[in-house]
Amino acid sequence: MSLTDWSLLSLLSSSIEQCKSIEFMPLTSNDEYIVYCYCEENIYLCLNLFEIKSIVKLCYSFIFSKDYQEYNQLNILTRVLLCYVTECLTSWNIRRRLVLSGTINIQKELQFLDILLNLKPKSEQLFRYRRWILKQENIQKISINKELEICDRTAEKHFINYASWLYRRWIINYLNINIDEELERNRLWLEKNLSDSSAFSFRAYLLSKKNLNENIIEHELKLNENMLKFYYDRESLWIYRQTLIFLTIKFLSIDKKQLLNKELDLVKTFEENFFSNKYARLLNILLSSDGKQFRN
Amino acid sequence: MKLLAIFVLHKEGDKKVKILQDEFNLESFGYFERRGVQPLLVFSARTVTERTTLGTRQSVEADQNVNAMVHVYVRPDGLASVIIADSEYPQRVAHTLLSKVMDDFTNAYPPSSWAYMGEQTGKMASLSEILRKYQNPQEADPLMRLQKDLDDTKDILKNTLVNVLERGEKIDDLVARSSDLSFEAKAFYKTARKTNRCCTLF
Structure with a gap:
């Protein structure tokens, strides 16, 4: 835990913040320096698959230390850590606190989650946190199309994605979405992914609501x-x-x-x-x- | 359910295979991942065609890195076509498309010219359109009704890449030797293998 470690994490955090797409790929380091990430055209970020362990360890040691507990520091640390390990409940809870205190802007946080969902389309904690965030937001400001698009995308990325379909059920109820329109959307989605039993089970659920x-x-x-x-x-x-x-x-x-x-x-x-x-x-x-x- | 790539190839003699034209649809992959995936697709198309005898059809499961099926048909006259689709895509439709692609190609370029064409010099415009249109396999329904030899597309051999290889060949050696794959693509192949094995990261 040194100052250089801290500046590494802040650097990673700001790259994660400004990029529109994140991927994990193997990058080769050499003897002189270690490659942690690689960025192209300012929006495509590639994190080194080989350095996951070291970064995660570093984040943990900072989060559980006494010195780095200010809100903006915790914001940086949890952003990096969650990018690597989305199931870390402690970090999600820290971020919940930060949202409540106003350190984190809700709309920005929704964007961050959107990018993470591309990375981990089946993360239970991610969806759970997104539900929580939406509950904090004014219901008028929630974009229905965006939420439905996220469901479509994650369900397509990960076959029979329970977390994603569960989230969709919640969205349908929470935002009061018209069932007939939803049935039609579901039909179109199934045309392209017809082996997905979860989608059929969702369709049966929609029918049973009618x-x-x-x-x-x-x-x-x-x-x-x-x-x-x-x-x-x-x-x-x-x-x-x-x-x-x-x-x-x-x-x-x-x-x-x-x-x-x-x-x-x-x-x-x-x-x-x-x-x-x-x-x-x-x-x-x-x-x-x-x-x-x-x-x- | 999607088509990832279509190739038209020419097979001369026993081993030599030349890619005349190719077309890709890699939107579902990430920006960086695409660079590793594309050469791997080229590599598997070439490897499978090399090991398919004239006048046969088969569907080969590519290795576990990319969840894909390689559908191949090598015509008796040496023209071959490969479609790489995900495992959702119906096999019969893929094989119907293979025949259509080659018929179109023969119309655009006469058989006598194939031997003199260079790598990837085919410029048949309809190939990219086929790739786009038949992302939805139901579009191919009228096409399949026209096809008379549909019955021979019913029981096509399903195989795995390992089984297609000849005795003594190993996929890792082929990857290492291949000139289709850049250094990065080889690194991608190796690590993808490693990470697929189990949760080795932690």
Whole structure:
């Protein structure tokens, strides 16, 4: 812990602050000096993958020391540390304190989080902190499109991203987003990422928030059928179809037998594979029993 | 689901493979990462084509650094085409596109000229358009209906890069020897391997 260490961290912090994109890549150091980061065109920052350990250790030793506890110093230290280790709860809590005291500007902090989410699209703590920040902000100042764009991007970056879909559910409720528009957005997103079961589970959640009627379900089943024609080999589509059938049986008073037989006929029109067989087996079980074992 | 790259290649004799034209879509990668990824894609396209015999199709899983499938079709006349897509992209569509790319290329450049063309001198305009348009595989639906030999695209051999290599060859040695890869790309390949293994950082 020397003055040069401190100036290294402040330098890193200010580069992180002004850059629009951060990546970790291996950079080669030589005998004379160690390369910590590399910047191009003032907005692309590359941090050295080999120096993560040393920087993290340095940050920790400063944060838990007695001397560097002023608000602006803590701001610098936690910014660097969180860039390297996003799951460090202590640092997030320090930043929460800094936000409450007014040291950190909320809009700027949202931008910082945006950049970090590109780096760690599945970080639970990051999303949790972002939710907290949004609660501090005036609800009029929150950009709905920005939040939805972040959800789309992180979900695409990391397959079946639980943290991201959970955040999206929260956003839908908190900002009171129209369910029909959201269903349409979800459909477009799924067109390009149709193996993502989390997105289908989110879609089922959206449906369950609406007043279900036969038309909606029929429309969904038709949509799913059209996708199955093209991609009969994707498990996510079959699982979603199964969810739809369960939703129908649970919430709508229709002729169960007729529905299940119709489904069985439909399955026969597809080429047989592991998933279609599994689905057909399930339909047969539902037909022969009252389906009690599947309720709830 | 996305297409990362399309190549048109020419295979002369047994081993020599020449890339006539290529097109990339690397938006999903970071600014610095792109520089490591692009040469790796070129390298895998060339390596796989070299080891695919004339008149065969196959889909090869690239190694774990880039989560991608290399779809390749080498025509009996030596023209070859490679599509690198992520593993989400439907295999049948990729192979339909391969045939289309080569048909287009044969129309633009007659077979007699292939042997004299230099590396990456092909300037067929439709290649970048194909790469853009078929990011959504459903666009290819009408194309697939037209295709008569769809049935032979049904059961295409799936392989891994390690299996494609000939006896005694090792992927690490190939990477080290390759002239497609710069020093940085080789470093990227090596560290990506290392970090993929497990959480070795802490």
